[in-house]
Amino acid sequence: MTPDLRTLVERLKAVSHPLRLRxxxxxxxxxxxxxxxxEVLEVPLSSASEALRDLRRAGFVTERREGRWVYxxxxxxxxASSLLKGLIEEAGRLPEAAEDLRRARDIRALExxxxxxxxxxxxxxxxxxxLP
Amino acid sequence: MTPDLRTLVERLKAVSHPLRLRxxxxxxxxxxxxxxxxEVLEVPLSSASEALRDLRRAGFVTERREGRWVYxxxxxxxxASSLLKGLIEEAGRLPEAAEDLRRARDIRALExxxxxxxxxxxxxxxxxxxLP
DNA sequence: TAGTCAATTCGGGAAAAAGCGAAACAACGA
DNA sequence: TCGTTGTTTCGCTTTTTCCCGAATTGACTA
Numbered sequence: 001m002t003p004d005l006r007t008l009v010e011r012l013k014a015v016s017h018p019l020r021l022r023x024x025x026x027x028x029x030x031x032x033x034x035x036x037x038x039e040v041l042e043v044p045l046s047s048a049s050e051a052l053r054d055l056r057r058a059g060f061v062t063e064r065r066e067g068r069w070v071y072x073x074x075x076x077x078x079x080a081s082s083l084l085k086g087l088i089e090e091a092g093r094l095p096e097a098a099e100d101l102r103r104a105r106d107i108r109a110l111e112x113x114x115x116x117x118x119x120x121x122x123x124x125x126x127x128x129x130x131l132p
Numbered sequence: 133m134t135p136d137l138r139t140l141v142e143r144l145k146a147v148s149h150p151l152r153l154r155x156x157x158x159x160x161x162x163x164x165x166x167x168x169x170x171e172v173l174e175v176p177l178s179s180a181s182e183a184l185r186d187l188r189r190a191g192f193v194t195e196r197r198e199g200r201w202v203y204x205x206x207x208x209x210x211x212a213s214s215l216l217k218g219l220i221e222e223a224g225r226l227p228e229a230a231e232d233l234r235r236a237r238d239i240r241a242l243e244x245x246x247x248x249x250x251x252x253x254x255x256x257x258x259x260x261x262x263l264p
Numbered sequence: 265t266a267g268t269c270a271a272t273t274c275g276g277g278a279a280a281a282a283g284c285g286a287a288a289c290a291a292c293g294a
Numbered sequence: 295t296c297g298t299t300g301t302t303t304c305g306c307t308t309t310t311t312c313c314c315g316a317a318t319t320g321a322c323t324a
Contacts (some may be wrong), residue, residue, distance in 0.1 A: 002225045005150055012148035017312090034271060044314055049272060053208050068270045068321050083222050085214045093134045149282085167300060176284060181302060200291050200300050 014058035015087060018096075019043060020051045024074065025091035027061060029057065031073035032108075040103045087090050146190035146193045147219060150228075153177060157223035158207065158232050159193060163205035164240075170237045192216065 003011070015021050022041055026032070032040070038048035052072050055061045064071045074088070091097055135143070147153050154173055164172070170180035170263050179181045187193045206220070223229055224245070 002222075005153070005226050005228045008222065008226065009148055009150050009153060012144060012153075013311095015145035016141055016148045018137055021137070021141060021144075035269095045271070046273085046314060046316095047312095049270095050313090053272080065321095068268095070271065083215075090134075090215050094137050094140065096137045097254065105155045108157050145281095151282095166302095177301075178284060178286095178303085179282090182283085185302085197291095200298095202301065203311080215304095 011016060011058045011060075014054050014060065017051075017054075019047065020055055021091050022094075022096055022100055023051050024046070024088060025062060025094065025097040026104060027072060027074045028088045028092060029101055029104060030108075031064070031071045032104065033069040033071045035069075035071065036104075036107055040100055040107060143190045143192075146186050146192065149183075149186075151179065152187055153223050154181050154188060154226075154228055154232055155180070156192060156220060157226065157229040158236060159204060159206045160220045160224060161236060162240075163196070163203045164236065165201040165203050167201075167241055168236075169204065172216055172232055174237060 019041065019123060023037060026037065026040060034049055035045060037052065038045045041048060043051075052061060052063075056072075057064065060075060061072050062075050073119060087115070149155060151173065155169060158169065158172060166181055166184060167177060170177045171186065173180060175183075183191060184195075188195065188204075192207060193204050194207050196205070
């Protein structure tokens with residue numbers, strides 16, 4: 001149950017990163033698909049995908065595939081680790097996280113991932129206007 | 133009171149490192165001088181000093197000078213951050229930490245830092261026998 | 265089967281972190 | 295003032311991490 005030093009350090013490294021930490025705080029509000037994460041956090045899809053891969057390797061998030069989409073969420077037992085619970089709580093208080101959550105709410109309001117087609121490769125700051 | 137994203141990430145980075153994490157867990161058992169830390173953790177003095185500098189910058193430890201020695205310890209308000217408290221608790225359960233604590237006990241049993249003269253530059257695995 | 269779209273993987277250059285001996289600094293004691 | 299001794303800083307190499315466009319994969323659909 002108690003991890004060894006290397007494992008604990010790996011887990012800490014996984015969250016010692018602005019994007020990954022924001023991602024974790026974001027997912028604490030509920031699952032999203034990868035392209036929604038990229039959209040909300042305003043980063044290229046590949047960056048979001050890599051952030052999620054690292055969080056998955058560290059054991060913080062799981063995925064659920066549905067058609068072409070991959071929905072990611074915080075693993076249930078995450079609450080078990082008081083460490084992670086405290087971290088998510090602390091991260092949730094960040095101003096950046098609040099901002100992300102607002103965008104997430106808007107995006108969740110839309111049907112499914114309508115959003116996705118907008119991203120692929122381009123930073124959302126330089127992308128084209130919304131869809132029909 | 134709530135740190136911003138960058139600060140939180142810096143603090144997490146500071147502990148995402150085997151030596152620094154062990155150092156923190158070690159100091160949780162009480163203050164030590166820098167050379168004692170180096171001795172207990174079996175690393176060169178410069179490595180211990182740098183680890184402590186990083187932990188100090190992150191706000192985890194303070195120093196207290198006494199003559200030529202610099203005693204370091206976990207900052208009192210550390211307990212205030214439930215995050216740090218949980219982390220120290222978790223780190224304390226590591227087998228490596230237990231090992232370190234045993235060595236620390238032996239070293240604390242000696243008078244003051246008799247130990248120090250043994251280290252300077254050399255890893256303790258390759259150092260000369262004890263003093264007179 | 266071709267085309268579309270979500271997601272992952274790859275490539276590779278730049279930046280940051282690690283690690284540690286050697287030199288510099290600082291506080292004592294003879 | 296010299297020589298010790300504890301501590302910090304420097305110099306430098308090696309390793310790791312970051313970042314993102316481009317290519318690739320895989321699932322669905324017309």
